[in-house]
Amino acid sequence: MSSAAPRTCGSPCDTGSPPVFFSTYTRRTMKSLIAEGSELTLQEVPDAAIEKPTDAVVRMVLASVCGSDHHLLEYNIPMAYPIGHEAIGEVVEIGSDISGLTVGDRVLLAGDVGCGRCQPCRSGSIKRCKNGEFGIYGSPGPLGGCQSELIRVPFADFNALKIPEGITDEQALTITDCLPTAYTAVARANIRPGGTAAVIGIGPIGLIAVEVAFALGAATVYAIDLLDDRLAKAKELGAIALKPEEALEKIKADTGGDLVDSVIEAVGAKATVDLGFQLTGANRTFSILGAVHGVDVTLPFESVLRGITVTCDQTTEIPLYWPELIPLVQAGRLHPEIVFTDRFKLDDVKAAYEKARSREPGTIKVLIEP
Ligand SMILES: [Zn+2]
Ligand SMILES: [Zn+2]
16 A cells, blocks of 8 residues: 555535545546547546545556447447546545545456445446446546546445455456456356357357356357357367357257257357357247347247247446356356457557457457556
8 A cells, every 4th residue: 555645635625525535646647548439549638536525546557458449439439538448456546435445455347337325236237226327437428438547436335346365467357347248148048057058259258158158057068250269269168169150050960959058149240140049949048248239130030939038238237246256266267367368558559459359360358558
């Protein structure tokens, strides 16, 4: 913990209600990655600062680039906003209502946030936050971006978690989004102990989904992707690696025509959603995770006749499954950090995006450090 003296508070003191309780740095400007349309620029902007007594400010230690960041750029949003929603860091300033954190704590941040005080938030369902505080970092809205030197964390007692013992920085970073997102999709796919699962799309989320499917009891997991290096990674986890064009025939033969108990789609394209419907067995579950906004997908009536359950959740409530996931990582049952393949400085963040977008052999997910 820093030994720096508390910063004297500014004009809010005049109201008798200083929002800042303790700080270890002098306000200046910070680097923040700003998106506008499909363009990215690293800009000097005013430091993230406490705005409410329930806020904390965190200095980013490690961040990562997510597929969702690329989707936002593809949506070509005609306004400037700070990007990035996956980060861990060190608390440098806390508001006067913060009780569970102190300056110097190393924390992981939930990629999406709620108030943590209403009944839905307390049960983990932050999307239904009764106080209207649901939000996602790094998107147009009141929150900052996580690919920045400093991050304002609202309701920080709830939305920042001290990194638990036995969890590495890289593992903690996956707990900010991609591990809970993969876990949610797999959990919703109703994995049957001893049963079969298939994951379509072995990007970062799909790769973690393969490991989670095994952890939840699937005996056989098929990993389906076009890229050999990604299939090789899934094979290392024990999956049966298949190219999309061979998947249906191979799985039909393996299962005697029963097909797959639990199918997880992690791409968000028409072809992969169509394949998912084809692979799902009668009265079994198809979980769609890929971003399918604007994608022309239709529900085949044949799937309805076969009693397939379809589930789709495009925005995971990150803290919901922390109590289940953290012990699994601590116990060595999940190794989500295997997704990280490349590391860049924040100054080179545009190169990090290029690398992630390139899908070069060997590149799965990209880390950013200050
Ligand atoms: Zn993400
Ligand atoms: Zn709430």
